[in-house]
Each structure stands twice: as structure tokens, then as C-alpha cells.
Amino acid sequence: MNPxxxxxxxVLxxxxxxxxxxxxxxxxxxxxxYSRLHAPTKATTVGVGSITLSSMIYFMATTGALALNEGLIMVFLFLTAPISANMLAKAAMHLRVQQAENTKGQAWDQ
Amino acid sequence: MIAIALKITIVMVSLAVALNVYRLVKGPDAPDRILALDSLSINAIALILLLGISINSRLYIESALLIAVMGFIGTVALAKYLKRGSVIE
Amino acid sequence: MIKGRFGLPMPILSLALFLVWQALNDGVTGGSVVMGLLLAWLLPLATRNFWPDRPGIKHPLRFSFYVVRVVFDIIVASAEVALIVMIPGRQPKTAFVSFPLELEHPLAISTLASTISLTPGTVSADISDDNTLLLIHVLDLDDEAKLIETIKRRYERPLREIFS
Structure with missing residues (x-):
């Protein structure tokens, strides 16, 4: 393969x-x-997206054919991550999960 | 070069899985555990893709796709259950 | 767009279905193209009654520019979050911020909420009942007014033009 x-x-x-x-x-x-919610939605999504991209490039280079399944996984992850974060935040506010002492502002639940 | 990168990455993702399991066991609240389960399913996708590269086969890619779909649906269903007390109203 | 009983009621959905079918088949072959065209024609027809109102993307080209910019911002934001997390012994200054919305279209609001969740160190948590306030949680807050200004300038104005 090309170096x-x-x-x-x-690197990816x-x-x-x-x-x-x-x-x-x-x-x-x-x-x-609420602050723990940030790490998986952003960093993990981008990390797995990058691994998906590397797998896509690897199989395209070794087999010479189009490898599109990984693209689907990546798009799906990026579309669903904010939705599940939002649902979890809503559930946590409904259950009145403790927020840290130094948080500015309040969560409102309705 | 890819072989070394593969080993490093598998070690890092496995460490991530261990940290997620720590949060899953420790809690303290139900949303924390659901968040840990969601991250575990995403890490499982990463591990399956790395397995596919290391054995040079595309056989398992579709299971990664299914885990992506099912993990999302599971997370949404559990979050909805916590909020409403039922999944389908 | 072709109208009528057997036309394509939702061309963008049809295009998306065709592309997703090619991706699911892991490559473009004759069989997958035929099956994809069939699905892209039949599925929108069969589910036509379940779509409440048609989403109105006025400028598809500008929307693709927006997507490219958001992807770039996602990478930068994740690097920032990773750096905040990696510094040992430091707990970030978290905050809840209410964001006044100017958008009205539901699809535009949900696009903005997803963008906020993925980009600048924020997660959108809830929306008020009258669709005018968005509650967002900020991981590391410096200046509330500046953050709201940035989101308005970078994401809300382009979205308002796209979904007008």
C-alpha cells in the first residue's frame, strides 16, 4: 500500500x-x-467517527471497491448523538438529578 | 505501521470501555448508567471496526451498523421510560 | 418535481432513500441501483400521509455549506472538550443558560438544537412550551452574552436564511 x-x-x-x-x-x-453528558456526545462521537473513516479508507485502498457501510454508520452516529443527549438531559431534569454546587443558573423542568 | 496503530488504538478503546464500566457500576443516578451504556455501545462499534481491520474482513461491519441502531433506540427508550414511566403511550 | 398520484411527492426524501440503499449495499451495483430506485419511488408514496408538514429547505446549496462548517466546528469543539477533560484536578465552570430563539420552524429549531449539542462545549437540554427559549448547559462558561452572540451569528442566522 501507498505509505x-x-x-x-x-493517524486517523x-x-x-x-x-x-x-x-x-x-x-x-x-x-x-450534566457535565458528564458533554464528553460522550462530543469526544466519543468524533473519536468513533474518525475510526470509521480510517476503516473506510483502509478497505477502499486494499480492495479497490467502494466501502459505503462505514459512511452510513458515521452519519447515523452524528445524527443520533445530540438526540440521545437531549433525551437524557430531559430525563435527568425530570428526576431532579443533583447539579454541582458551583453551577451558574438553574435547570427548569416543565 | 497500521499494525502498530491498531494495537495502540485497541488498547485505548479498551481503557475507555473500562472507564465506562466504572461509571456504569458507580452511578450514582439512573441517567448516569444509561449514558454509560450508550457510550459502551458506541465503543463496541469502534472495537468491531478495529477487529474488521485487524482480520482484514468486512464480515462484521453490518453488526456494527445494527449495534449503532439498537444502541440509539435502547437509549431513547430508557430515557423516555425514566421521564414518563412508560415507553409507548 | 413530478406531481400526481404516482409521482414523487418528496424528492429530497427519495434521493436520501436511494443514497442510503446504496450505502447499505456497500457499493453501487446494477441490482442495488434498481432496488434503490424502486424504494425511492414507493416508500414516499406509501408513507405520504404520515408526514405532517413538508420541511422547507429553501437553499440546498447553502445548507451544504452550513453542514461543512458544522463538521469543522465539531472537530474543534471535541478537541476543546478533550483538553478540558484531560487537565488533571480541574473542574470546569458549568452553567445553565437560557437562549432566546428567533427561529420558528420546528425543523429549523431541532437543527439548531442538534448543532448546539455537537459544537461549542454546550448541550441543548430543553425547550420552553411556547418555543421561544432553549435551555442549554455549558461545560466551561466564560461570558454568557458572548456565547449567545456567537451561536446567533454563527448558526442561527444562516439557519434562518436556509429555512425561511
């Missing part, structure tokens, strides 16, 4: 893994539920 293409695949893969790990670290160490 430049190989480097692109490797490792940066995707790093983003996924950052999302998980955020989920594990942030202080309250």
Missing part, C-alpha cells in the same frame, strides 16, 4: 482512539451528570 495512505489511516485511527479515551475519562471524572 502516505498508510500514514493517514494510522490513533486520534480516534485518543478522542474515545478522552470521552471516557470525561465520563468517569467530571463532577455532575
Amino acid at each position: 502516505i495512505l498508510e500514514a493517514v489511516i494510522a 485511527m490513533v486520534s480516534g482512539g485518543a478522542f474515545t479515551l478522552a470521552g471516557a475519562i470525561g465520563l468517569a471524572r467530571l463532577q455532575d451528570f
Whole structure:
């Protein structure tokens, strides 16, 4: 395989893994539920999207055929991540999940 | 080069899975656990894709697609259950 | 657009169905093109009565520019969130902010809410009953007025032009 293409695949893969790990670290160490919500919706989505892209390029380079399933996975992840975050935030506000002491402003539930 | 990158990435995603399981066990509230389950399903997609690259086969890509769909539906159903007390009204 | 009983009532949905079918088949072959065209024709016809009002994207080209910009912003925002998370021992200054909406079309509002969730360190949490306020949670807040200004300038105005 072309060495430049190989480097692109490797960089995309490792940066995707790093983003996924950052999302998980955020989920594990942030202080309250609402701030924990940020890490998986942004970092993990981008991380897995990057791994998907690297898999797509890898199979297109090795087989020479179009690899479109990964594109579908990526689009689906990016479309659904904000929706599930929104549903979880609504559920948490309904259950009055504790917010951190230093939070500015209030959650309203109606 | 890809082989080394693959090993590094699998280690990082596995660490992410371990941290997600920590949050799943610790909680403290139900939304936290659902969020951890959602992240676990997304990490499972990443692991399946990495498996596909490492054995050079596209056999498992469709299961990754199914996990993406089912993980989303599961998260939405659980969140809706917490908010309303029922999934389908 | 072809009207009538057997026409294409929703051309954008038909195009999306065709493209998704090619993606599901993992490549463009003769069989997948035929099946995709058939599905793109029949599914909108069969589900026509379930669509309450037609979403009105006025400028498809400008919408694709908007998507490109949002994808770029998503990458930048994730890097920022990853950096905030990685600094050990620091808990970010979180805040709830009420964002006054100028958009009216439901599809435009949900596009804006999804964009807010994915981009600048914010998650949209709830919308008021009269569709005028959006509650957003900010991970690391510096200046509330500046944040609202940025969202209005960068995302809400283009969306208002696209969905007018």
C-alpha cells in the first residue's frame, strides 16, 4: 500500500482512539451528570467517527471497491448523538438529578 | 505501521470501555448508567471496526451498523421510560 | 418535481432513500441501483400521509455549506472538550443558560438544537412550551452574552436564511 495512505489511516485511527479515551475519562471524572453528558456526545462521537473513516479508507485502498457501510454508520452516529443527549438531559431534569454546587443558573423542568 | 496503530488504538478503546464500566457500576443516578451504556455501545462499534481491520474482513461491519441502531433506540427508550414511566403511550 | 398520484411527492426524501440503499449495499451495483430506485419511488408514496408538514429547505446549496462548517466546528469543539477533560484536578465552570430563539420552524429549531449539542462545549437540554427559549448547559462558561452572540451569528442566522 501507498505509505502516505498508510500514514493517514494510522493517524486517523490513533486520534480516534485518543478522542474515545478522552470521552471516557470525561465520563468517569467530571463532577455532575450534566457535565458528564458533554464528553460522550462530543469526544466519543468524533473519536468513533474518525475510526470509521480510517476503516473506510483502509478497505477502499486494499480492495479497490467502494466501502459505503462505514459512511452510513458515521452519519447515523452524528445524527443520533445530540438526540440521545437531549433525551437524557430531559430525563435527568425530570428526576431532579443533583447539579454541582458551583453551577451558574438553574435547570427548569416543565 | 497500521499494525502498530491498531494495537495502540485497541488498547485505548479498551481503557475507555473500562472507564465506562466504572461509571456504569458507580452511578450514582439512573441517567448516569444509561449514558454509560450508550457510550459502551458506541465503543463496541469502534472495537468491531478495529477487529474488521485487524482480520482484514468486512464480515462484521453490518453488526456494527445494527449495534449503532439498537444502541440509539435502547437509549431513547430508557430515557423516555425514566421521564414518563412508560415507553409507548 | 413530478406531481400526481404516482409521482414523487418528496424528492429530497427519495434521493436520501436511494443514497442510503446504496450505502447499505456497500457499493453501487446494477441490482442495488434498481432496488434503490424502486424504494425511492414507493416508500414516499406509501408513507405520504404520515408526514405532517413538508420541511422547507429553501437553499440546498447553502445548507451544504452550513453542514461543512458544522463538521469543522465539531472537530474543534471535541478537541476543546478533550483538553478540558484531560487537565488533571480541574473542574470546569458549568452553567445553565437560557437562549432566546428567533427561529420558528420546528425543523429549523431541532437543527439548531442538534448543532448546539455537537459544537461549542454546550448541550441543548430543553425547550420552553411556547418555543421561544432553549435551555442549554455549558461545560466551561466564560461570558454568557458572548456565547449567545456567537451561536446567533454563527448558526442561527444562516439557519434562518436556509429555512425561511
